[in-house]
Amino acid sequence: MAEKLDLETLEAWLWDSANIMRGHIDSSDFKNYIFGLLFLKRANDQFFEEAKIAAEQEGISLEEAIEDEDFHRFYIPESAWWSNITKKTENIGQAIDQAFSAIEEANPALEGVMTTVHFGDSEKLPDVLLARLLNHFNKYSLANSDLENPDILGNAYEYLIREFADAGGKKGGEFYTPKEVVQLLVQLIKPEAGNSIYDPTCGSGGMLIESAKYIAKNGGMIGEFVDCTLKGQEKNLGTWAICKINMIVHNFKDSDIRKGDTLGSPKHIVNGELETFDRVIANPPFSLKKWWEAAEADLQTDAKGKPIAPKYNQVVSDEYGRFKYGIPPRGYGDFAFLQHMISVLKQSGKMGIILPHGVLFRGSSEGKIRKGILKDDLIEAIIGLPEKLFYNTGIPACIIIINKSKPKHLKNRVIFIDASKEYKEGKNQNTLTPENISKIVNAYDAIENIDKFMRIVDMREIEENDYNLNIARYIDTSEEEEIVDIEAVLGRIKELEAKEKEIDSKLDGYLRELGFM
Numbered sequence: 001m002a003e004k005l006d007l008e009t010l011e012a013w014l015w016d017s018a019n020i021m022r023g024h025i026d027s028s029d030f031k032n033y034i035f036g037l038l039f040l041k042r043a044n045d046q047f048f049e050e051a052k053i054a055a056e057q058e059g060i061s062l063e064e065a066i067e068d069e070d071f072h073r074f075y076i077p078e079s080a081w082w083s084n085i086t087k088k089t090e091n092i093g094q095a096i097d098q099a100f101s102a103i104e105e106a107n108p109a110l111e112g113v114m115t116t117v118h119f120g121d122s123e124k125l126p127d128v129l130l131a132r133l134l135n136h137f138n139k140y141s142l143a144n145s146d147l148e149n150p151d152i153l154g155n156a157y158e159y160l161i162r163e164f165a166d167a168g169g170k171k172g173g174e175f176y177t178p179k180e181v182v183q184l185l186v187q188l189i190k191p192e193a194g195n196s197i198y199d200p201t202c203g204s205g206g207m208l209i210e211s212a213k214y215i216a217k218n219g220g221m222i223g224e225f226v227d228c229t230l231k232g233q234e235k236n237l238g239t240w241a242i243c244k245i246n247m248i249v250h251n252f253k254d255s256d257i258r259k260g261d262t263l264g265s266p267k268h269i270v271n272g273e274l275e276t277f278d279r280v281i282a283n284p285p286f287s288l289k290k291w292w293e294a295a296e297a298d299l300q301t302d303a304k305g306k307p308i309a310p311k312y313n314q315v316v317s318d319e320y321g322r323f324k325y326g327i328p329p330r331g332y333g334d335f336a337f338l339q340h341m342i343s344v345l346k347q348s349g350k351m352g353i354i355l356p357h358g359v360l361f362r363g364s365s366e367g368k369i370r371k372g373i374l375k376d377d378l379i380e381a382i383i384g385l386p387e388k389l390f391y392n393t394g395i396p397a398c399i400i401i402i403n404k405s406k407p408k409h410l411k412n413r414v415i416f417i418d419a420s421k422e423y424k425e426g427k428n429q430n431t432l433t434p435e436n437i438s439k440i441v442n443a444y445d446a447i448e449n450i451d452k453f454m455r456i457v458d459m460r461e462i463e464e465n466d467y468n469l470n471i472a473r474y475i476d477t478s479e480e481e482e483i484v485d486i487e488a489v490l491g492r493i494k495e496l497e498a499k500e501k502e503i504d505s506k507l508d509g510y511l512r513e514l515g516f517m
Contacts, residue, residue: 010147014038018034021129036117040114042153043103049143051071080103085099093121157246165391177283179206181385181389181390181432184441186211188381191215191279192218193215195229196229197279200337201262202243202282229256230255231268233262235259237259263337263340266340275344277349278346284354288336322336324372334366338353338355338373346404351402352399353400360471367466374467382416385397401415410447412458414457418475452477454475455475
């Protein structure tokens with residue numbers, strides 16, 4: 001009996017596929033092609049395994065089981081069979097593109113997912129390269145029965161996403177938040193069994209999946225499935241497709257990931273109103289410029305048909321009333337995302353968002369928005385993070401926890417945590433260790449002041465600071481200066497001077513004896 005594929009072997013095998021592509025296309029594009037082929041191979045292997053199981057259980061022929069769509073999670077038409085594609089010796093890219101189109105046509109749930117990337121460009125992806133890739137992917141079966149356990153495919157997918165983010169540097173931050181930061185945020189908002197969880201800028205889906213894992217770890221399972229619903233929206237088409245596949249390989253088949261700009265066109269709507277959720281979690285793009293453009297759907301145009309931009313601090317319309325605390329400035333979209341998330345949070349819900357430190361103290365319209373949110377007593381905690389945690393920026397960020405139903409002992413109070421020194425230093429990027437995460441979460445849960453690390457602040461003090469939330473105003477992290485005893489220092493100086501004279505006198509004596517004086 002052949003050994004089953006383990007996680008270490010699977011990860012190394014998949015990463016080697018990226019090495020085959022080096023020198024042919026930009027490394028930031030590797031992920032789109034690798035993830036597409038990974039899904040195609042997995043879908044094929046599992047399709048035929050499902051047919052084999054159905055034939056044995058139902059007492060029918062293998063051909064009948066292959067043709068019956070009821071036996072399959074995803075139906076794979078014959079034109080998309082892996083065995084047929086690998087027989088191709090020319091126009092391989094076109095054959096792969098046609099296979100993806102056929103799969104989408106047969107599976108409405110995959111519409112737009114497979115065809116976001118195109119293999120048909122023979123200059124970029126010549127037949128000889130694609131033949132090598134297909135041969136490489138042919139090495140192992142990805143059917144459940146050939147895996148050490150079905151979960152390793154999802155783990156390997158996460159590994160690839162992380163590796164591609166590392167390789168992509170700044171571009172990696174566009175679709176991936178470091179796992180340790182995600183774990184911290186999830187442990188702070190503590191999703192529960194039965195929760196609906198939503199990420200308006202979901203990227204590759206890491207925050208949603210980590211939330212589900214947290215629920216599973218804490219007993220939230222119904223049979224083989226995690227007891228929660230996962231919903232998200234992603235603007236970048238390629239990243240949206242990666243997220244959709246990520247949900248599939250993690251077996252979250254009922255997840256609802258929409259594509260589009262969340263600020264301009266939120267997709268999770270029920271009866272004309274924004275859908276609300278138990279937990280909302282996100283790492284939006286920091287200080288997004290021109291965030292308002294998608295929201296200005298009804299711009300007037302001049303005589304030449306060119307849109308006439310509205311006045312600086314004005315959005316043409318927001319039919320969902322998300323910006324009740326004010327319109328954020330055009331150069332900073334942070335409070336637009338924050339207010340959107342507040343709008344979709346249930347009254348009993350809790351949310352966590354990662355934003356740049358500037359949101360804590362910037363004035364003007366942002367100051368007014370911050371004041372309104374504080375006066376409504378929605379902010380439960382502010383956690384200052386270390387610098388250089390993220391791929392796309394070295395600046396320190398913060399976590400803001402919003403709780404619409406704060407416990408009585410936190411009413412009109414805000415938890416401040418200065419975790420800026422809680423990290424493991426890296427060459428290009430710092431990381432949070434499990435110990436760092438535990439220290440932050442344990443302090444937050446205990447709700448007790450910790451010198452130079454955590455403090456619970458009354459709203460009166462925040463009001464006195466003109467609603468400025470700069471952590472340094474509330475937590476003194478300065479080191480105490482050593483008290484200098486001037487008299488003792490002067491006495492020590494005199495002692496040293498006396499010793500110096502004694503040494504000089506001895507040195508003069510030695511020089512005289514040697515005839516130098």
